Amino acid sequence: xxxxxxxxxxxxxxxxxxxxxxxxxxxxxxxxxxxxxxxxxxxxxxxxxxxxxxxxxxxxxxxxxxxxxxxxxxxxxxxxxxxxxxxxxxxxxxxxxxxxxxxxxxxxxxxxxxxxxxxxxxxxxxxxxxxxxxxxxxxxxxxxxxxxxxxxxxxxxxxxxxxxxxxxxx
Amino acid sequence: xxxxxxxxxxxxxxxxxxxxxxxxxxxxxxxxxxxxxxxxxxxxxxxxxxxxxxxxxxxxxxxxxxxxxxxxxxxxxxxxxxxxxxxxxxxxxxxxxxxxxxxxxxxxxxxxxxxxxxxxxxxxxxxxxxxxxxxxxxxxxxxxxxxxxxxxxxxxxxxxxxxxxxxxxxxxxxxxxxxxxxxxxxxxxxxxxxxxxxxxxxxxxxxxxxxxxxxxxxxxxxxxxxxxxxxxxxxxxxxxxxxxxxxxxxxxxxxxxxxxxxxxxxxxxxxxxxxxxxxxxxxxxxxxxxxxxxxxxxxxxxxxxxxxxxxxxxxxxxxxxxxxxxxxxxxxxxxxxxxxxxxxxxxxxxxxxxxxxxxxxxxxxxxxxxxxxxxxxxxxxxxxxxxxxxxxxxxxxxxxxxxxxxxxxxxxxxxxxxxxxxxxxxxxxxxxxxxxxxxxxxxxxxxxxxxxxxxxxxxxxxxxxxxxxxxxxxxxxxxxxxxxxxxxx
Numbered sequence: 001x002x003x004x005x006x007x008x009x010x011x012x013x014x015x016x017x018x019x020x021x022x023x024x025x026x027x028x029x030x031x032x033x034x035x036x037x038x039x040x041x042x043x044x045x046x047x048x049x050x051x052x053x054x055x056x057x058x059x060x061x062x063x064x065x066x067x068x069x070x071x072x073x074x075x076x077x078x079x080x081x082x083x084x085x086x087x088x089x090x091x092x093x094x095x096x097x098x099x100x101x102x103x104x105x106x107x108x109x110x111x112x113x114x115x116x117x118x119x120x121x122x123x124x125x126x127x128x129x130x131x132x133x134x135x136x137x138x139x140x141x142x143x144x145x146x147x148x149x150x151x152x153x154x155x156x157x158x159x160x161x162x163x164x165x166x167x168x169x170x
Numbered sequence: 171x172x173x174x175x176x177x178x179x180x181x182x183x184x185x186x187x188x189x190x191x192x193x194x195x196x197x198x199x200x201x202x203x204x205x206x207x208x209x210x211x212x213x214x215x216x217x218x219x220x221x222x223x224x225x226x227x228x229x230x231x232x233x234x235x236x237x238x239x240x241x242x243x244x245x246x247x248x249x250x251x252x253x254x255x256x257x258x259x260x261x262x263x264x265x266x267x268x269x270x271x272x273x274x275x276x277x278x279x280x281x282x283x284x285x286x287x288x289x290x291x292x293x294x295x296x297x298x299x300x301x302x303x304x305x306x307x308x309x310x311x312x313x314x315x316x317x318x319x320x321x322x323x324x325x326x327x328x329x330x331x332x333x334x335x336x337x338x339x340x341x342x343x344x345x346x347x348x349x350x351x352x353x354x355x356x357x358x359x360x361x362x363x364x365x366x367x368x369x370x371x372x373x374x375x376x377x378x379x380x381x382x383x384x385x386x387x388x389x390x391x392x393x394x395x396x397x398x399x400x401x402x403x404x405x406x407x408x409x410x411x412x413x414x415x416x417x418x419x420x421x422x423x424x425x426x427x428x429x430x431x432x433x434x435x436x437x438x439x440x441x442x443x444x445x446x447x448x449x450x451x452x453x454x455x456x457x458x459x460x461x462x463x464x465x466x467x468x469x470x471x472x473x474x475x476x477x478x479x480x481x482x483x484x485x486x487x488x489x490x491x492x493x494x495x496x497x498x499x500x501x502x503x504x505x506x507x508x509x510x511x512x513x514x515x516x517x518x519x520x521x522x523x524x525x526x527x528x529x530x531x532x533x534x535x536x537x538x539x540x541x542x543x544x545x546x547x548x549x550x551x552x553x554x555x556x557x558x559x560x561x562x563x564x565x566x567x568x569x570x571x572x573x574x575x576x577x578x579x580x581x582x583x584x585x586x587x588x589x590x591x592x593x594x595x596x597x598x599x600x601x602x603x604x605x606x607x608x609x610x611x612x613x614x615x616x617x618x619x620x621x622x623x624x625x626x627x628x629x630x631x632x633x634x635x636x637x638x639x640x641x642x643x644x645x646x647x648x649x650x651x652x653x654x655x656x657x658x659x
Contacts, residue, residue: 104382141175145184145239146302149294152191153310156287159198160317163280164332 006046013039026072030065037061051132180238183245186228186253187293193220194286201279213279214268217286221261228253235657237299241361244299246657251502251650252296252429259422259509260289262629266517267414269623274412276321284321285418288314292426296433301350301360301387304430308346308394311423312339319411319419331410338403342393349386353438356380365438376442384439388446391434394427395483398457405464408476413523413532416472417516420479421509428486428501435490436498436658443493450491451585457484458592465599471519472532474599475512478558481596482508488589489573492580495652495659500572502651507557507569507640514633515554518547521622537603539612544620548607550634555600557637560593565640572648 016035023029037060044053139147181188197213197220204212232250237243264285271281287310294307316339320332354360356379357368369376389400396404408416435446461480468474486504489497522540523531541548557566570593577586640647 142240143242143302144179145242146300146306149303149306149310152287152290153306153313156284156291156310157313159280159283159287160313163278163284164317164320164323 002046005042009039009042009046013043027069030068030072033068034061034065037065049131051135178240180236183231183234183236183238184243184297185231186224186257187290187297189220189224189227190257190286190290190293193217193224194283194290196220197279197283197286201283210271210277210279210282211268213282214264217264217282218261220286221257221264221289224257225254225261228257241363242300242303243294243297245297247654248429248433248657249297251654252425253293255425255506255509256289256292256296256422259418259425259513260285262513262632263414263418263422266623266625266629268625269621270412270414270520271321273621274322275324276412278321281318281321284314284318288318288418288423292422295426296429298430298433299362301353301362301365301434301438304434305346305350307426307430308390309343311426312343312394315415315419315423318415319407321415322410322412325410327406327410328412329410331407335403335407338393342390342400345386345393346390349383349388349390352379352383352386356383362434362438366440369439369441373441381442381445384435384442384446385449387434388449391427391431392453395424395431395486396480397453397483397487398460398480401457401460401480404480405473405476408479409470409473413472413516413520416476417513420476420516421512424479424483425505425509428490428505432490432498432501432655433658436493440493447491447493450487451582454484454487454491454585455588457481457487458589459484462592462595465596468599469534470532471534471537471603472516474534474603475515475519478596478599479512481592482558484592485570485573485589488577488582488585491585492576492582494576494580495655496579497573497576498655498658499648499651500569500576502654503572503644503648504569506647506651507565507637510633510636510640511554511557511564511566514550514630514637515558517626517630517633518551518554521547521620521626523618523621533616534603534606535613535616536618537606538610538616540607542612543617547620547622547630550630551607552604553634553637555604557641559597559600561597563638563641565637565644567641568644568648 013036016032016039019032020029020036023032037056041053041056041061044050044056193216197216200212200216201209203209228250231245232247235246238245264282267281271277291307291310291312291314294310295304298304298307316332316336319335320328322328350360353365356377357365359365359368369380372380393400393403408419411419435443439446458481461477461482461484465474465477465481468477482504486501489500489504491497519532521544522536537551540551553564557564560566560570570589574586574589577583577589
């Protein structure tokens with residue numbers, strides 16, 4: 001049963017991810033991106049991280065996507081004209097690299113992942129409250145340093161963005 | 171239980187990093203509190219004082235080595251070396267910027283703030299013992315740099331450079347994360363120590379996914395260090411950025427990138443060295459050669475220095491792939507020397523440049539007969555150019571000597587020969603500037619007003635003295651570099 005659900009989710013997320021990059025109308029791209037994010041939330045649920053899945057839907061599929069849609073609609077983007085001087089050389093190179101990566105992935109699938117690869121089993125605690133408690137505990141003990149750094153990183157990004165975007169004072 | 175937890179974190183060991191953040195926060199407050207006209211100056215003063223404290227703290231803390239935050243970071247001699255180097259470079263750049271950001275019409279305190287945040291990110295990269303910390307460090311540094319490149323908003327080149335850097339940089343972030351994910355999938359950890367243990371025990375049976383992960387991480391580092399073929403962003407970003415930032419970007423972030431690169435590949439992926447040295451061999455060759463060929467064709471001194479920094483990164487890779495103490499200490503030595511001489515060269519370039527708003531500035535012709543107008547400045551530039559070209563008795567000579575001799579003693583004779591040949595080619599464009607300064611008549615038409623401040627004069631003087639001192643007595647720095655890498659290998 002689990003395998004079937006996983007396969008379904010994987011197929012849908014792959015399909016929608018490909019649609020994101022191939023659609024010409026940016027609004028469709030974004031809607032497919034929402035679908036991709038929902039599939040990710042499904043993966044989190046399957047791993048027992050229901051809290052993370054909820055966050056994924058709230059933040060990514062919800063807030064960030066709405067922001068994207070707003071921007072696209074405000075800019076009033078239509079279907080783009082054909083890109084100037086369509087560079088077939090670059091396209092071919094891109095295709096070659098993509099196929100190469102695809103073959104690499106197939107090569108992984110073909111062989112066993114190697115000796116001694118650890119098998120992760122989430123502890124009992126992880127399932128309580130969808131893992132929120134375990135997550136919080138980890139964030140403020142083992143991962144407190146990266147957590148704090150992420151705060152500084154966001155602050156730097158905000159200040160940088162405002163500095164570039166705000167009206168010039170003379 | 172809680173007390174034990176805090177004590178086990180060893181918060182005190184990351185005091186310099188905490189100081190950098192505190193200084194940045196203080197700077198934000200000062201920018202808000204002080205009246206508009208003077209706040210930028212106030213922020214600069216606080217930043218300079220703060221950075222002096224950071225350097226002092228790093229220096230006096232050098233004995234307190236060990237892990238902190240449950241193995242997330244590692245404080246050792248290697249960290250201390252880079253802490254002092256990176257803080258000193260940032261200090262120099264902040265010190266000379268006051269008048270420059272006025273004439274380029276940046277004039278906002280955020281300029282200093284972003285430099286401080288970039289420094290914070292770089293410090294994390296040098297001490298991170300967990301791929302997560304290194305990743306966050308790279309991001310903090312990059313986000314700050316994107317903003318810094320685009321600071322001169324009225325200039326087209328600045329916006330273009332920032333956008334290119336941002337888009338390609340975001341793409342690189344993906345590479346790095348995917349690499350971490352693959353390595354985590356194989357080894358079950360993002361901690362460098364755990365990864366090392368796992369890969370060592372796997373021996374020759376290294377899972378192919380680990381190779382893919384290491385490869386993706388290598389791409390990300392090559393991008394941050396501007397190595398061919400991942401260098402496409404660098405000429406535009408370097409040219410578009412305010413020149414003080416170009417001087418900063420070509421020295422400090424490059425040093426930080428190599429610091430993290432060294433720790434990750436020498437320690438975590440050390441057992442896979444047979445594979446990655448082969449790849450790096452080619453990256454070294456094309457970086458040195460491409461950087462040179464492109465630098466030869468430039469008419470702008472700023473672009474020439476930008477392309478030549480790709481070549482210099484190539485030299486560093488030569489020492490990198492020897493995978494030994496000698497090579498690693500040569501890298502540290504060269505990073506210091508390159509930082510000093512490059513900052514000096516960029517400062518003179520700022521001084522001579524005719525008009526900051528002119529996108530075609532920094533022309534070689536501006537230097538015609540400089541020795542008759544400003545003999546001191548011309549002599550300083552002569553020292554920097556000779557050092558960049560690697561001619562004794564300057565520091566650059568010993569830098570290159572250590573790099574190529576480490577390559578020879580590790581058996582990479584062919585690579586060393588290619589490196590020396592490239593070094594000979596590079597003499598052409600450095601010499602071209604010297605000829606313009608010393609052997610050409612003054613040309614009234616190309617002459618512009620010299621932009622020169624007391625701070626710039628002081629920093630250029632310090633750089634000249636250091637280049638000559640290290641050139642005459644390289645042992646002190648070399649011993650410091652050796653002691654630092656001993657912690658690594």
